[in-house]
Amino acid sequence: MNNDIAEGKWKQLVGKAKAAWGELTDDELTQAEGRADRLAGLIQERYGKSREDAELEVRRFFDSNRDF
Template sequence: MNSDQLKGKWNQIKGNVKQKYGIEMNDEEAYSEGKYDEIVGKIQEKTGKAKEDVKKEIDSW
């Protein structure tokens, strides 16, 4: 497991926390950001790519 994969795990955890905060505070923006971070983290973990590369790839969809 390389460092980008570990960072991907961290981004998933961070995303889950943002989502829970968004639900508790009724903050849709925080919830959406959390979902985005979680998706980026999952892709980053599976591919081992840097976060910036994953974000560029998602934005091109």
């Protein structure tokens, strides 16, 4: 899936992202604007993961929601 999700689609996916990464706030998810790099950075910081692991999680999240 494209690194930059359309804003409208991201707004629909925020709920699923919140379920996947419950420690991220609604504001953080809104500010990510569907950008994979921003979301990976937030996950890396909040969960103490490596950049590679965070990017992999984000890629899997977007791939699993491809039809959304």
